[in-house]
Amino acid sequence: MSKLIVVGIGPGNYENMTIKADRALQSCDVIIGYHVYVDLVRERYSDKEFLTTPMTQETRRCQMALDMAKQGKTVAMVCSGDSGIYGMAALIYELRGECSEPEVEVIPGLTAACSGAALLGAPLTHDFAVISLSDRLTVWEKIEKRLESAAAADLSIVLYNPASHGRPDHLSRACDILLRYLPEDRLCGVVQHIGRDGENRRLMSLGELKSAAVDMFCTVFIGNEMTREIAQNMVTPRGYRDV
Amino acid sequence: MSKLIVVGIGPGNYENMTIKADRALQSCDVIIGYHVYVDLVRERYSDKEFLTTPMTQETRRCQMALDMAKQGKTVAMVCSGDSGIYGMAALIYELRGECSEPEVEVIPGLTAACSGAALLGAPLTHDFAVISLSDRLTVWEKIEKRLESAAAADLSIVLYNPASHGRPDHLSRACDILLRYLPEDRLCGVVQHIGRDGENRRLMSLGELKSAAVDMFCTVFIGNEMTREIAQNMVTPRGYRDV
Numbered sequence: 001m002s003k004l005i006v007v008g009i010g011p012g013n014y015e016n017m018t019i020k021a022d023r024a025l026q027s028c029d030v031i032i033g034y035h036v037y038v039d040l041v042r043e044r045y046s047d048k049e050f051l052t053t054p055m056t057q058e059t060r061r062c063q064m065a066l067d068m069a070k071q072g073k074t075v076a077m078v079c080s081g082d083s084g085i086y087g088m089a090a091l092i093y094e095l096r097g098e099c100s101e102p103e104v105e106v107i108p109g110l111t112a113a114c115s116g117a118a119l120l121g122a123p124l125t126h127d128f129a130v131i132s133l134s135d136r137l138t139v140w141e142k143i144e145k146r147l148e149s150a151a152a153a154d155l156s157i158v159l160y161n162p163a164s165h166g167r168p169d170h171l172s173r174a175c176d177i178l179l180r181y182l183p184e185d186r187l188c189g190v191v192q193h194i195g196r197d198g199e200n201r202r203l204m205s206l207g208e209l210k211s212a213a214v215d216m217f218c219t220v221f222i223g224n225e226m227t228r229e230i231a232q233n234m235v236t237p238r239g240y241r242d243v
Numbered sequence: 244m245s246k247l248i249v250v251g252i253g254p255g256n257y258e259n260m261t262i263k264a265d266r267a268l269q270s271c272d273v274i275i276g277y278h279v280y281v282d283l284v285r286e287r288y289s290d291k292e293f294l295t296t297p298m299t300q301e302t303r304r305c306q307m308a309l310d311m312a313k314q315g316k317t318v319a320m321v322c323s324g325d326s327g328i329y330g331m332a333a334l335i336y337e338l339r340g341e342c343s344e345p346e347v348e349v350i351p352g353l354t355a356a357c358s359g360a361a362l363l364g365a366p367l368t369h370d371f372a373v374i375s376l377s378d379r380l381t382v383w384e385k386i387e388k389r390l391e392s393a394a395a396a397d398l399s400i401v402l403y404n405p406a407s408h409g410r411p412d413h414l415s416r417a418c419d420i421l422l423r424y425l426p427e428d429r430l431c432g433v434v435q436h437i438g439r440d441g442e443n444r445r446l447m448s449l450g451e452l453k454s455a456a457v458d459m460f461c462t463v464f465i466g467n468e469m470t471r472e473i474a475q476n477m478v479t480p481r482g483y484r485d486v
Contacts, residue, residue: 008357010261018353019265020258082357083365086481090365093478100474108353108361110261114251114325118351122326122333126381127389129372129398137481138369146370146396153392154385155372231343235336238329238380 002102004069005076006092008083008109011195012040016115021107025076032065033078040196041078062091069102082111086132086160112194112219113158119201120189121233123221128156133163133170147174151181156227156236159220171220175210178222182206189221189234190214203234245345247312248319249335251326251352254438255283259358264350268319275308276321283439284321305334312345325354329375329403355462356401359434362444364476366432366464370398376413377404390417394424399470399479402463414463418453421465425449432464432477433457446477 005024010016025031025045031038035052042050051068053061062077069075079087089106096104117124129150135143150157157178162171178186184207192215193199204212206222214220227236248267253259268274268288274281278295285293294311296304305320312318322330332349339347360367372393378386393400400421405414421429427450435458436442447455449465457463470479 008361015263015266016261016351018253018259018261022262023258082360082367084360085357085367085371087365087368089361090368090478090480093364093473093476094480096474098474106361106365108259108357110351110353111357114328114351114354114357117325117327118251118332118349121336122330122349124325124328125330125333127372127374127386128328129370129393131370142397143370146398149392149396149398150372153389155389155392230336231339231341233336235333237333237337 002069002072003074003105004065004092004102005074005105005107006083006087006089007076007078007107008081008087009037009041009078010081010110011112011115012080013195014044016110016195018107018109021109024107027074028076029073030068030075031078032061032075034061037078037080058088058091059095062088062095066092066095066102079109082109083107085111085130112160115194116191116219117221119191119194120203120221121230121235123189123223123227123234123236124156124158125236125238126156126224126226128158130158130160132160133174134161135167144177147177148181151178154224156224157222159222161216162214162218162220164216171212171214172210175206178206179210182222187223187227187229187234190218192218194219203229203232245312245315246317246348247308247335247345248317248348248350249326249330249332250319250321250350251324251330252280252284252321253324253353254355254358255323256438257287259353259438261350261352264352267350270317271319272316273311273318274321275304275311275318277304280321280323301331301334302338305331305338309335309338309345322352325352326350328354328373355403355437358437359462359464362434362437362442363432363446363464364473364478366466366470366477366479367399367401368479368481369467369469371401372398373401373403375403376417377407378410387420390420391424394421397467399467400465402465404459405457405461405463407459414455414457415453418449421449422453430466430470430472430477433461435461437462446472446475
């Protein structure tokens, strides 16, 4: 039975994988993915065949996975975080098109909005937007428009891909846009290396966030107007206390 | 050692829990929560002490959990989906205030945005907003503003709490607002009873969504301008194919 399973492995540590993801990796023949993600699971599932491709070769990676599954193997494509949210599931469906072979199953995983929020406290108790600052596949003007809209509507905001080597100033530019709508002292949080060696978290104001050191392993949280610091945690109340 | 663990159990089935959540429920003394969520885990962890409260008594439930943890028990407060996203973690931190006792740990779980998206295909590959249509704790005007902003910025949208007995027409009202910005044929998806008996999914247009039958067990997905149907799945491309 040919099958391709797109597996969200969560932030990276075994404990934050779902039981279903663990079972899928146990039962497959081949594990394929970006080498950093494959390395996160290589030791635990060491009896598997492994295949890796560099970061920007997503189409090639997905086509390889589809081809191997068509040959009768059970192939697990691993994605960091969720398999769908900024993950590979959509590209797999696009490349397979209207064919029914191979069978595709999408197994969700903890995205950084969930796992990072838990580290910071509870910043996402109310409505929020998830926005990537990478303009590799999106024009910057569209990202700007989304930041403006989210801030004007008092949504909490989670920023994925806040910086990389090629775009070290994207977070600073995003903060400039947000500061047109939000006060300098709006509570923000940065988490880095969630569930991996070096995991850390920082609370700061939006004004401080503008010049904060971030990299591609960071996820950034911007509170809404009710968000505040309680016992060193970033907390957005939903309003239950008044009910 | 007194400890309160706020556990996101995911959509409801054992397989979609994280390994960490499972271990927390195995190792605790008491499991407390809204009775529907407690019933989802009662059989598997049957040696535990169980405590339930009705749906609207969130403050009482959280205070009970804090009090029991202070008495030296390890207490697990279970939340459906994630422990933070529309969950109880914030209220726990609010009620504990600046005290350091009891120790609080937040264990994230799969929120319906992740688990529902995986059932529909891959609708959240790009930026999105998560908005609750419940006006029990939020004024309706704020919800309207958020819907407008998200639609105008071409964010995919996930709607939580699309309807209940007391507000059967909220989804229809939300669709009226979205239809000012989005076309009638915009692809949408509805999932119901994710990971539970009766799990089902439907794809439809935004025009059809306006009169769709939904209840409090549904989560609704509204695509962005690139979202399309591929082999009966709802797919939002990120753009990788062009790279």
